[in-house]
Amino acid sequence: MLPEARMLYQFIEYQRSLIEPWTAWAAQATNAFTDRDCFLAHIPGASCFAASYEMLYRLGKTYGKPAFGITAFDADGRVVAVDEQVVLERPFCRLLRFAHDPVAAPGRKPAVLVCAPLAGHHAVLLREVVEMLLPAHEVYVTDWRDARYVPVAEGPFRLDDCVGEIQAFIRHIGGQRLHVLAVCQATVPALAAVSLLASAGEPTPRSLVLIGGPIDARSNPTAVGSLAARQPLAWFERNLIYAVPAQYPGAGRKVYPSFLQHAGLVMAHPARMVGAQWDYYLDLLQRDAEHAQAHRRACDEYNAVLDMAAEFYLDTIRIVFREFQLARSSWNVRGQAVRPQDIRDTALLTVEGELDDIAGRGQTQAAHELCSGIAACHKRHITARQCGHYELFSGPSWRSEVYPRVRDLIRQYA
Structure with a gap:
């Protein structure tokens, strides 16, 4: 270069x-x-x-990092205050807890760990997931940090480290009472984390929900997978990796910068970007403050993109999209083999979108074959009709088709 x-x-x-x-x-x-x-x-x-x-x-x-801004929710006419708490603070991730209803005994409601993808957007993109879960669940969220703000002295961050963080969070909350919900690329480290816990004989979550993720990217490969297969790993390192400038705390750290990721997102989904901005423009013209605020928030969340640690990004390209190590049962995390077949005491739900152009049909459902130790009666799969990737966790499809199945699964195994 x-x-x-x-x-x-x-x-x-x-x-x-x-x-x-x-x-x-x-x-x-x-x-x-x-x-x-x-x-x-x-x-x-x-x-x-x-x-x-x-x-x-x-x-x-x-566009800076947006706040979740969830301060309350309505529970049958009663306004319940919500307190966003930082439970664990790590260099590359914070574990958030959305605490509410102090009258209830601790642990009385099912605990859900929402594993946000480290794939460009901040965890706040899953705001609707948190909002829907809150009334009936104790909600935790993995809040990944922007790598430009992590000093080089904190060391590298690889895909193996991501798996380790999710393991640590599951242990901290307590696997015996926990349900894990992972979205998009977070499905891969989440499944690996639960697999390693099962192999070690540690408690595993009561249920695992995988939504729109590349468990086996060989199935109906999308543009993301096709690019990874077409270009050698050196091409990604040469063209997409840059050092953080001096004005940031992470100066000198190698990252996949946010501006390149944002450009890729706009090119991949121009209609989504233009449509959201146009709706906001019309709201402003009509002086519709309520709808304008909602569209502005959606635009802010979609445009806010973080820098990704270079090691993590290159590991993801190689392990997930080129060598398919999870699907081929050849992945080792810190010397330990990832064996989904060792999971036995966790119910499994996989969710795919009929029109998903990021995780193709069959990529997430592949987890069922890998998790052969789970009895068939504890496995479920749904394909959301006329549903794209982002609609799996936001909008009408999430609210009316996906969430009810997630809620029912958690109730059954709570």
Whole structure:
């Protein structure tokens, strides 16, 4: 790679600095056309000007990590406060707990560990999963840190380390009362973590729910898998890995940068990105504050992308999408063989989307054959109709088709 190319991350930061004044000006202009105390808000077409400047602002702004912002939920007409707590703090991940209903005895409700994917977006992308689970469950979430903020002194972070973190979280919560729900790429380390616990004779979760993940990426390979198979590993390292610039705590750490990941997400799902922004623009034009806030939050969450540790990303490409080590029973984590067939006391539910273009049909269901030690009566699979990848954990398909099956499984094995 040419020296100029190695400076790409720093060039992007320079560009952000250059357009920052224009972005701030666009934000001020938006406020001027929406502030009722300003004369500009009363001129004809004020909402059109405000919406246009807001779009200009959002094109140039830097999207930081959004907050879950879940402070309460409605329980049969009673407002229940929610307290977001950091249970464990690790260099690359925090274990969050959404605590509520202090009157209830600790551990009275089923505990669910939501394993968020470390695949670009922050864990907040699973907000609807947490919101739906909260009323009837004690919810924990793996909140992966942006690698640009992790000092080099903390060492590398590999796929094996991700498996180890999930194992530690399961042990901390207590496998005897726990249900694990893993989404997208988190399904791979989650299944490995439970497998290793079973092989070691440790308590395993009561149930394991795998949603839209590449357990066996050979089945109906998507664009992600095809790219991984087509290009040698050195190509990914040469073209997608850069060092974090000096202005961040993780200066010098090799990462797969957020700006490259975001560009890939937009190219893969342009309609999703444009559609969300267009809906938000129309809300602003119509001065529909309630819907505008919901669409703005969705846009913020989708545009907020974290840097991924280079070791983890390259391990994922090699182990999951090139060598298919989990599916081929050839994966060793820290010297221990990953043997899903050793899982016996955990119920299994796999969920796929009929139109999923990230994890193809059959990739997640492959877990059933691997988990041969689980009796057939404790295995279930559903394919959500007319459902894409993101709809598996958000929107109507998640709420009406996927979540009810998850809830019923947890109730049965709680």
